[in-house]
Amino acid sequence: MSDHNSHTIELEEPGTLNDVAGSLTNAAMIVGVAGLLLAGLIAMVSGNWTQFFFSYLHNFTFVLSFTLGALFFVLIQHLTRSGWSVVVRRIVELMTTGFVPLAVLFLPILFLVLVGNNSLFHWNNAEVVEASPLIKHKAIYLNATWFAIRAFVYFTFWILCSRFYLNVSTQQDQSGDPALSLRMERWSALSIIAFALTLTFAAIDWIMSLDPEWFSTIIGVYFFSNSVVSFFAMLAILIYYLNSQGVLSKTINAEYRHDVGKLLFGFNCFWAYIAFSQYLLYWYANIPEETVWFARRQENGWEVVSMILIIGHFVIPFLGLMSRTVKRNPKQLVFWAAYLLVMCWIDLFWLIMPEASPQGPSIGLIDIGCLLGILGLFSFGVLKMAGDQYLIAKRDPRLPESLAFHNI
Amino acid sequence: MSTADEQSDSQAEDCTAEQGALAGYVAQFPNPSALKKAASQTREAGFKEFDCYVPFPVHGIDEAIGIKMTRLPYIVLVCAVIGATTAIALQFFTNAFDYKYIISGKPFFSIPANIPITFELSVLFSAFGALLGMLALNKLPQFYNRLFLLDPFLKATSSGFFLAIEAKDPKFHETDTKTFLNSLQPSDVVTCREPNENVKIPKILLPIAACILILGLVPLVLIAKMRVTPQTTPRVELVHDMDYQPKLKTQRFSRMFADGRGMRPPIPGTLARGDLQHDTSFYEGLLPDQEDQVDRNHLLPNAKNADGTSVSLDKLPWVSEIPIPVDEKLMARGQERFNIYCAVCHGLSGKGDGIITQRAMKLQAANPNVGTWLLPIPLYSEPVRKQKVGQLFNTITHGVRKMPSYGAQVPVKDRWAIVLYLRALQESGSGMINDIPADIREKLNAEPKE
Structure with missing residues (x-):
């Protein structure tokens, strides 16, 4: 439509990731190494290695969650042949390079399991398995070898899939060939099925199996909803950061903030829906081996964390992010995004940590150290691997459509 | 320009053969950008009672006309709150007050069990609020619009971009407004008149409508009467579902056997399997x-x-x-x-x-x-x-x-x-x-x- 032209925004030259954030590369590495060293040191002094392992796993899944959300975003844009998202898609594609540092960061967990340590995963001990008929029944799935093979499969798929989409997309920067878009679209359907399966089984392996006797058929979806919320929160923060650096500040305007805000709001409601669906069934059926997992989260101070999630993760942002004005305003949107990112972190804390300390929640320097450590090394990896990439898919055939994007 | 004016005037005369009061002027523009520009100028000129008519949504036209953000979200919010309150009140009244009934050993009034219904009713009421609110804010349904009488206006569904200034606008002036519209460089300006006042609803329609209304109540009254009257004849079944099947149910009559019983006693001297x-x-x-x-x-x-x-x-x-x-x-x-x-x-x-x-x-x-x-x-x-x-x-x-x-x-x-x-x-x-x-x-x- 001719009318669109009057609204099309001028495309700015965003430069490469290094132009914007290259100076942060070394800082990220220093923060990462220092964070992990600090956490490790405290664990060594206090002798509380279990706490360290669980904190490490918690923060690892946190960083993994928004990286998975990013991969999901890339896949769904191709699957639906979306035009509006082209100006932000490259930023998300760059986020997905983080699967490589995440794979490296997963090695300590894998090592722990392979040497037979069972402080993280109780099922990794022949005596525990022998003592419980339930775990014994699951031993065919929950064993170190098969665990390692699965982890290898997950990371292989995530890395290959994210590389494929980034490579083809940057290839298009050179040639501008529309056939490349079609190629990415063709693969997106299969990829998203594989994505759903790998994410679900990863959630089962790394979160659900912490209590090997417990089971939830919805845990994969739960982790997925959390991943997508934390991803959109992360995206909103990244957009704010880039704009504040004067990068793409006219291109990614209120229309895009509005849409990212809407998706953040919508997926947060989805999270609440899934979380409640899981709770309602267990609450109604009231079967001891199922409710024990929730019982652990309803006593010794964990009930406070549970209430924080209900009110803080759903009720407050539901009312806070509802308004159109809030979603379009850069400062207000980034506030709610940061707030929800913290809530997503608490959500994973609530999923994972009660298995380590049923006697009550506690956040200490080990948690902070692990968070900074993993986030730092993750950022370092992304900046190293994607530093020379351009920040926008400049010759995507749908870029004009994206530039003309306008909310009603 | 002057010839175009005459042309459009004569066209307007044709459209409203029987002269009514002046209702306004309608200007046609060649494309959305021209229309948007014209709308801004009309707004800046101080007109309030004017509107644009386009065959597809034009971005930016709201700002050009000066339409404020819709109040619909607030209507929806109020409806959602009413829905949620209704659901909670309904469940409280039925489960915890009027007919206390223990289900799965849960408390009579328990929040988790009420959330699905509360969610559904909030969504239902919101949807009603959104649809009916949208219709009300748009003053729909409207059965008639005098602009439909103008021949060129039919293009508003395909290729025409129109701007209409109503005569009821305080700034409206029979000649000045037309001059103003012409200054916006439209491709055409036509005069819109009120339809002939003699056209009225035929008087006979009123009693007919009343009769239809009263007749429409008859089935309801009949149903109400049947509800409270004891019946001796079998009920009228419009939909049989699977109520009648050629099989025997327990404790039922059957013509097939002399004693009339559908359930058969065991034959003397025999036992069912497992009964020995x-x-x-x-x-x-x-x-x-x-x-x-x-x-x-x-x-x-x-x-x-x-x-x-x-x-x-x-x-x-x-x-x-x-x-x-x-x-x-x-x-x-x-x-x-x-x-x-x-x-x-x-x-x-x-x-x-x-x-x-x-x-x-x-x-x-x-x-x-x-x-x-x-x-x-x-x-x-x-x-x-x-x-x-x-x-x-x-x-x-x-x-x-x-x-x-x-x-x-x-x-x-x-x-x-x-x-x-x-x-x-x-x-x-x-x-x-x-x-x-x-x-x-x-x-x-x-x-x-x-």
Whole structure:
């Protein structure tokens, strides 16, 4: 439509990731190494290695969650042949390079399991398995070898899939060939099925199996909803950061903030829906081996964390992010995004940590150290691997459509 | 330009052959950008009562006309809150107030159970609010718009971009406004007039509408009457579902048989499969050679003789040996079944301290006049030990004193397994220190006492 032209925004030259954030590369590495060293040191002094392992796993899944959300975003844009998202898609594609540092960061967990340590995963001990008929029944799935093979499969798929989409997309920067878009679209359907399966089984392996006797058929979806919320929160923060650096500040305007805000709001409601669906069934059926997992989260101070999630993760942002004005305003949107990112972190804390300390929640320097450590090394990896990439898919055939994007 | 004006004037004359009052001017523009520009200028000129008509949504036209952000979200929000409140109130009234009913042992009013309904009603009310609110804010449905009378206006659904200024606008002036519109460089300006005032709704329509309305009430009144009137004839069924099927249901009449019964008694001299319980030692725990002397009513709990005295169960001809092969497997099965069915009252050791008993005694201690629970006697006590296995089996089958029957829950072979395990419990419960092998005895003595 001719009318669109009057609204099309001028495309700015965003430069490469290094132009914007290259100076942060070394800082990220220093923060990462220092964070992990600090956490490790405290664990060594206090002798509380279990706490360290669980904190490490918690923060690892946190960083993994928004990286998975990013991969999901890339896949769904191709699957639906979306035009509006082209100006932000490259930023998300760059986020997905983080699967490589995440794979490296997963090695300590894998090592722990392979040497037979069972402080993280109780099922990794022949005596525990022998003592419980339930775990014994699951031993065919929950064993170190098969665990390692699965982890290898997950990371292989995530890395290959994210590389494929980034490579083809940057290839298009050179040639501008529309056939490349079609190629990415063709693969997106299969990829998203594989994505759903790998994410679900990863959630089962790394979160659900912490209590090997417990089971939830919805845990994969739960982790997925959390991943997508934390991803959109992360995206909103990244957009704010880039704009504040004067990068793409006219291109990614209120229309895009509005849409990212809407998706953040919508997926947060989805999270609440899934979380409640899981709770309602267990609450109604009231079967001891199922409710024990929730019982652990309803006593010794964990009930406070549970209430924080209900009110803080759903009720407050539901009312806070509802308004159109809030979603379009850069400062207000980034506030709610940061707030929800913290809530997503608490959500994973609530999923994972009660298995380590049923006697009550506690956040200490080990948690902070692990968070900074993993986030730092993750950022370092992304900046190293994607530093020379351009920040926008400049010759995507749908870029004009994206530039003309306008909310009603 | 002047020739174009004349042309459009003459066209306007044609459109409204019978002259009505001046309703406004409609200007046509060649494209959306021109229309948007014109709309901004019209707004800046101070006009309020004007609108644009386009065949597709034009971005930015709202700002150009000066349309404010819609109030629809607030209507939807209010509807959602009303929906949520209605749902909570409804569930409170029905479940926790008017008809209290325990479901799955949950409280009468429990939030988790109410959330799905609350969610659904919030969404439903919001959807109604959004649809009806949108219609109301757009002043729809409108059956008639005088702009439809203008010939060029028909293009508003395909390729025309129109701007109409209403005559009711305070700034409207018969000639100045037209000049103003022409200054916006439209491709055409036409005059819109009110339709001929003589055109009115025919008077006959009113009584017809009233009749239709009243007739429309007749079915409702009939239904209401039928609801409160007792009927002797079968109901009228519009939809049969699967109510009538050529099959016989239990307790129903049938013409197929002489006695009119749909349910058939067994043919004399025959038995259904599984009903032949000829082996009385297995099925009843009674000796086969004397079972015909036993009145089966005497096997039931608290049975009385003809003279009113209690039946002495001990005297009946019980079997003294378990009538099936006894092995380790049967013992394990017996233990498992005992722990499932018996231990809740009798306790895992048979002492009579199962969790139900414990709780009942605690409640009875708190309210001495209420409870009727009796402590089960320890299963290893002398009177129970003396009983033959047949009698133990009978107790499980039919119950005894206050103990209910377990014949329906526990299959015959499992009952014998329980009897076997019971014997083992009795052995361990009444054993003396000398029954324990010497080497284990020493080990036990070496352990610290509790």
